[in-house]
Amino acid sequence: MCTMIAERASIQGSGKTENAWISIDSCDIYYDHPDHVDSEHAITLSFSNQLDPINSRISLEITPESAKEIIRKIKAALSKGDSLER
Amino acid sequence: MKNYKTHDYEGLIAETIQFNSANGDSINAYFAKPLHKGKFPCVVLIHHLPGWDELYKEFTRKFAHHGYIAICPDLYFREGNGSPDDVAAEVRSKGGVSDEQVIEDISGAVDYISKLDISDGKIGLFGTCSGGRHAFLLGCSTDKFDAIVECWGGNVIMDESSTNEKQPVSPSSLTANFSGSLLGIFGNEDTSPNPKQVNEHERLLKAENKDFVFHRYDGAGHGFNYYDRPIYRQEQSVDSWVKIFDFLDNKLRS
Structure with a gap:
């Protein structure tokens, strides 16, 4: 069975669909078997607008190591950005 | 397992139908x-x-090809309409569907299919x-099934x-309530x-003296007969289908 490991973040942002940008208010984070990427498990980031979560979904599927690398790089970017704002 | 010869007649029909869950809800199934x-x-x-994806619809046709009436209810029908992976993501974010609802939906499918005049019971x-x-x-909840195939069912063993x-x-x-015969297929x-x-x-x-057989496959993990995913393992998948049929x-x- 799949792991059912799931977390949800309430966020404010926008995402690009096939046709247009839309408002995004949540990100579901799953650690589970992937649909596509060649890895036993993957982190799936599922961004959506909760007014229509199924049809607004924008997905990314990345290996756990890739997720850790992105976390490191986001932290680095945030750190640089925070220093600019001071 | 029936292997068709080139001069054998083959034919099946497959379509989306509606049936009533045991709780009265009308839901979709692939038949x-x-x-x-x-x-x-x-x-x-x-x-x-x-x-309820293309893979499972192909599985449904596979059983009909091998001489079975087959039905696959859409257990996520109530969650909304969209591509199967998007609907599944929504279900996953809600922690899945309840055991009670699944038992009701599958019981309704059994009622539907067993009443067909081409069903042998x-x-x-x-x-x-x-x-x-x-x-x-389901095998522990009802005695309606003569044979049950459980492939890599996780969370059968759950702690509190x-x-x-x-x-x-x-x-x-x-487990003591399980009735019928069980085939278990697992990847090591x-x-x-x-x-x-x-x-x-x-x-x-074993402790409950149940009728069962397990097959475990080396070199295979979860979902190894999902030919549309990187976890597919050809040799183990082919062998498991022979064992299943x-x-x-x-x-x-018999």
């Missing part, structure tokens, strides 16, 4: 049946956590992933900390269920 004359055993398919159950867990749970409102009981705790590289959990599942079935033919056609 397939052979076009030969005669009566046939039935197989109910319980789709995996990734949803024998009924099998097949499920993978969460559907494998549900298949074993992992039970919740939707999955209030560990299926393993109901799976982490849910892992080999230790499969061993415990087996121990409990030999088991069902033996239990449902």
